Amino acid sequence: MIFKATRLTLAAALLGATTLGAFAEGFTPENPECIAPANPGGGWDFTCRQVGKSLQDQGLLDKTMQVVNLAGGGGGVAFAEVVNKRGDDNDLIVAASSATATRLAQGAYPGNTMDQVRWLASIGADYGVIAVAADSEIKDLPALLDMIKSDPTTVSVAGGSAVGGWDHLKVLIAANAYGIDDVRTVKYIAFDGGGEAVTQLLAGSVQAFTGDISEAKGFVDSGDIRVLAVLSPERLGGEFADFPTAKEQGVDAIGANWRGFYAPGDMSDAAYDAWVQKIADLYATPEWKEVMANNGLAPLDLQGEAFQSFVSDSVAQIQQISKDIGIIK
Amino acid sequence: MMDTLISLADGFAVALTWQNLLLALLGCFLGTIMGALPGLGPSNGVAILIPLAFTLGLGATPSLILLTSVYYGAMYGGRISSILLNIPGDEPAMMTCLDGHPMAKNGMAGQALSLSGIASFVGAFFATWGLILLAPQLVKIALLFGPAEYFALFALAFMTLGGVSSTNQAKSAFAAALGLGLAMIGVDTQTGVPRFTFGEVHLYDGLDFLVAIVGLFALSEVFIFLEHRHGDAEGSAEKIRVGRLTPPLSMLKQTTPTMLRSTVLGFIAGVLPGAGASLGSFISYSFEKRMVDSDGKTFGKGDPRGVAAPEAGNNAAAGGALVPMLALGVPGSGTTAVLLAVLLSLNITPGPLLFSQNPDVVWGLIAALFIANFMLLAMNIPMVGLFTRVLMVPPRILMPIVAMVSFVGIYGISGSSFDLLVMIGFGLMGWVLRKLDVPLVPIILGTLLGNSMENNLRRAITIDNGNWATLIDSPLSIALWLVAIIGFILPLVVGRKVQSKMHHPRDEEGSLAD
Numbered sequence: 154m155i156f157k158a159t160r161l162t163l164a165a166a167l168l169g170a171t172t173l174g175a176f177a178e179g180f181t182p183e184n185p186e187c188i189a190p191a192n193p194g195g196g197w198d199f200t201c202r203q204v205g206k207s208l209q210d211q212g213l214l215d216k217t218m219q220v221v222n223l224a225g226g227g228g229g230v231a232f233a234e235v236v237n238k239r240g241d242d243n244d245l246i247v248a249a250s251s252a253t254a255t256r257l258a259q260g261a262y263p264g265n266t267m268d269q270v271r272w273l274a275s276i277g278a279d280y281g282v283i284a285v286a287a288d289s290e291i292k293d294l295p296a297l298l299d300m301i302k303s304d305p306t307t308v309s310v311a312g313g314s315a316v317g318g319w320d321h322l323k324v325l326i327a328a329n330a331y332g333i334d335d336v337r338t339v340k341y342i343a344f345d346g347g348g349e350a351v352t353q354l355l356a357g358s359v360q361a362f363t364g365d366i367s368e369a370k371g372f373v374d375s376g377d378i379r380v381l382a383v384l385s386p387e388r389l390g391g392e393f394a395d396f397p398t399a400k401e402q403g404v405d406a407i408g409a410n411w412r413g414f415y416a417p418g419d420m421s422d423a424a425y426d427a428w429v430q431k432i433a434d435l436y437a438t439p440e441w442k443e444v445m446a447n448n449g450l451a452p453l454d455l456q457g458e459a460f461q462s463f464v465s466d467s468v469a470q471i472q473q474i475s476k477d478i479g480i481i482k
Numbered sequence: 483m484m485d486t487l488i489s490l491a492d493g494f495a496v497a498l499t500w501q502n503l504l505l506a507l508l509g510c511f512l513g514t515i516m517g518a519l520p521g522l523g524p525s526n527g528v529a530i531l532i533p534l535a536f537t538l539g540l541g542a543t544p545s546l547i548l549l550t551s552v553y554y555g556a557m558y559g560g561r562i563s564s565i566l567l568n569i570p571g572d573e574p575a576m577m578t579c580l581d582g583h584p585m586a587k588n589g590m591a592g593q594a595l596s597l598s599g600i601a602s603f604v605g606a607f608f609a610t611w612g613l614i615l616l617a618p619q620l621v622k623i624a625l626l627f628g629p630a631e632y633f634a635l636f637a638l639a640f641m642t643l644g645g646v647s648s649t650n651q652a653k654s655a656f657a658a659a660l661g662l663g664l665a666m667i668g669v670d671t672q673t674g675v676p677r678f679t680f681g682e683v684h685l686y687d688g689l690d691f692l693v694a695i696v697g698l699f700a701l702s703e704v705f706i707f708l709e710h711r712h713g714d715a716e717g718s719a720e721k722i723r724v725g726r727l728t729p730p731l732s733m734l735k736q737t738t739p740t741m742l743r744s745t746v747l748g749f750i751a752g753v754l755p756g757a758g759a760s761l762g763s764f765i766s767y768s769f770e771k772r773m774v775d776s777d778g779k780t781f782g783k784g785d786p787r788g789v790a791a792p793e794a795g796n797n798a799a800a801g802g803a804l805v806p807m808l809a810l811g812v813p814g815s816g817t818t819a820v821l822l823a824v825l826l827s828l829n830i831t832p833g834p835l836l837f838s839q840n841p842d843v844v845w846g847l848i849a850a851l852f853i854a855n856f857m858l859l860a861m862n863i864p865m866v867g868l869f870t871r872v873l874m875v876p877p878r879i880l881m882p883i884v885a886m887v888s889f890v891g892i893y894g895i896s897g898s899s900f901d902l903l904v905m906i907g908f909g910l911m912g913w914v915l916r917k918l919d920v921p922l923v924p925i926i927l928g929t930l931l932g933n934s935m936e937n938n939l940r941r942a943i944t945i946d947n948g949n950w951a952t953l954i955d956s957p958l959s960i961a962l963w964l965v966a967i968i969g970f971i972l973p974l975v976v977g978r979k980v981q982s983k984m985h986h987p988r989d990e991e992g993s994l995a996d
Contacts, residue, residue, distance in 0.1 A: 225898065226686035227669070233683055261669070263681055309945045315671035342629075342941045343671050345934070348835050358628035358945060480673070 180427040182244040185218040189248050190231030200248035200412050211438055213431045228253050229262040235417050236269045242417050243424035251319045251410040254464055258471035259481050267468050271425055272461045273414040274432040277450030279365040281323040281384040281408035286354050287377055294382040294402045297361055298331040305338040311359040313347035317480040323384060323408035324363045325474050327399055330406040337478050365410050367449035384408035389451050411453050429457045493845025497853055505548040506850055510857045513555020515872050518563050523572030524556035524817040526699035530884055532692055532824055533891015542828040543843050547850040549824055553817055554606055557800045558858050561598045561793055562869050574759035574796035577767040581788030588784050592727040597786055598793040599862035604741040605794035609749045609801025610851045620809035621834050629941035630953050634962035636935035639812050642969030653920045661928015664689055672940050684900045691823045691929050693892055693901045697908025698922050700888045705913035707881045737790040740770055748795030752802020759815060762799025763792035808832055816923035819930055
């Protein structure tokens with residue numbers, strides 16, 4: 154039961170206060186640069202651009218942060234570039250998310266591991282949801298998981314990521330927490346993005362949907378789908394308050410698609426501490442809370458060492474599930 | 483209906499900005515030139531200008547406006563060299579040679595040009611209305627499409643692709659298989675296992691189809707030129723005097739029913755996956771010939787109806803081909819396959835959700851088509867003389883420009899020298915394949931749709947716990963399979979007869995079938 158331990162750390166990390174390193178002085182990035190390891194328009198691009206803009210708006214950076222899009226290999230091209238060529242660049246940060254951790258855990262960045270870079274901080278998280286069509290007979294999460302438990306061939310779960318990707322792992326975390334031991338029997342169907350997966354849910358080809366809360370939001374508003382559970386430690390605020398958590402239904406599962414940054418592995422301690430401090434200061438501002446609310450990001454407030462161990466725990470957890478389902482050996 | 487008109491009005495609000503109008507104008511102008519130049523057709527015309535759209539940093543709607551204007555413009559432009567030089571500017575315009583060039587020889591070149599311009603307008607105008615009416619209906623039935631039905635639909639697209647417009651069904655099939663094979667490169671989304679990546683991290687995302695398209699279409703054009711080192715279209719436009727530009731009213735009256743009939747036929751041909759504009763113009767011409775000239779007295783000797791029919795037909799098909807692309811994400815022709823690639827790289831997924839999620843893109847695009855159509859009419863009648871002069875631009879000036887735009891553009895999109903190497907690889911491949919007369923469009927369709935096709939097959943099988951019978955489990959999928967099988971077999975039976983008629987006036991680079 155490796156999940157138990159990691160879940161506890163995760164919950165503790167989520168609930169815990171920020172643990173900051175020493176206040177850093179004496180380092181100001183001369184040419185702040187953020188690499189978005191994807192083309193313009195995606196989540197990583199948003200992470201770089203929004204944080205760059207907010208840092209400047211808040212006076213935390215006096216220069217405009219340059220955003221460089223370095224797409225390829227699901228972030229692997231950027232990771233390799235940072236490790237091989239920009240290892241001691243103090244001005245550079247790189248956008249990352251659960252997808253980065255997942256690929257690192259599964260060895261999808263050939264020859265690269267998570268210790269080759271320094272993990273800076275998170276800026277929020279998009280929690281996972283499990284949903285069904287609005288007219289589905291399935292009423293709550295235990296009912297769905299019971300169906301899977303008694304006959305896994307009758308339930309197909311659709312998600313927007315590849316097999317072994319984050320949407321898939323979220324269902325497996327929930328199934329595992331409910332006591333389904335052989336998670337390989339859970340039938341997951343990979344679609345190209347959450348939108349397509351929801352369409353197939355509505356078309357009746359599949360019985361359930363796993364995705365991020367921001368993907369599901371529009372379809373919940375239009376009355377097409379019903380959220381069975383959100384995989385957050387406690388109910389979210391605002392317009393998401395109606396969604397029951399998995400935890401309150403007796404399924405102790407948490408799945409957060411976090412967004413954050415890493416920095417080159419040989420960045421100086423002074424620079425590392427300064428960047429950590431800047432992002433922590435930004436996170437604390439009411440303006441950032443508003444950005445999060447507008448973009449469907451829920452709180453995930455981790456910096457420096459705490460973030461480093463959070464990422465390393467989630468890499469370990471993903472590695473374990475991936476072994477269980479046979480994606481890696 | 484009311485909703486549709488309101489959406490269309492919103493679309494005009496999107497399209498009627500100075501930037502978008504200028505882009506439409508630019509697209510129409512460049513498109514007409516691309517269409518008019520022999521060898522450059524709508525597919526490679528759009529392919530060449532993709533890098534331009536990206537380099538200018540245009541958003542989704544402006545890029546699409548530019549590129550679809552090029553598409554419509556090329557459809558107009560193709561007729562110019564057909565009529566004046568008896569060389570089709572692009573494959574869909576080859577039927578226009580049959581009566582257009584005889585008209586020009588009779589001293590009625592100007593009238594043939596303006597009449598065909600009007601016919602193009604009629605075809606495109608009504609086809610755009612058809613698109614407005616049909617696409618949202620198709621979206622409604624899109625929810626009937628599960629993975630099994632999508633697989634059948636993709637199979638249909640491939641099986642009918644060769645169809646009547648290809649010279650050799652086996653070569654089309656080979657090209658499609660090659661494309662499907664290229665699509666396998668990259669991380670398999672169903673299992674997360676990298677395939678054919680050879681540990682090269684650049685290949686993990688698979689091949690970028692824009693790179694493939696620009697290499698196959700644009701760069702191979704340059705290689706072909708380097709090999710021949712001369713242009714046969716050079717300067718020959720001077721030999722024919724354009725003459726009077728307005729067709730007499732009686733001629734318009736005579737050709738109006740022709741245009742309307744051909745529009746309907748062309749539109750239907752366009753909507754069918756894989757058929758495209760060449761088939762549209764061919765069907766329109768042969769149907770019209772059977773209708774009004776069954777004993778073959780006037781057609782082929784400069785009958786204005788023989789000019790109006792294929793032009794209305796191929797422009798209507800161009801509009802029709804946008805219907806399945808926008809509503810289902812399955813291109814109706816080669817050029818729409820290229821446009822589909824553009825949409826995907828702009829992070830817009832065509833298909834049932836497009837109309838609800840990106841209404842500004844869809845309706846802005848449709849409104850832009852109307853605007854472009856009027857611009858094209860204005861450009862193609864009074865200004866037709868300008869385009870005839872473009873035919874005299876020697877390829878030794880044109881081709882370096884094509885090469886430059888390809889390299890700068892692709893580097894501008896990806897910033898990766900690896901992609902440039904891949905593009906050169908595709909260019910060489912395109913050159914070899916053209917020499918072997920293998921059509922290029924199925925390759926693009928294969929790389930573009932291969933992953934979706936494979937994924938939908940595997941989804942369908944997984945959902946039904948490994949039961950292959952699920953592929954023919956619904957009436958819709960059975961119907962799709964039937965059409966696919968008929969579409970594959972019919973050309974083998976009747977194809978020879980049809981082809982010998984259709985390819986009589988064919989272009990030397992006919993492998994660029996649209």
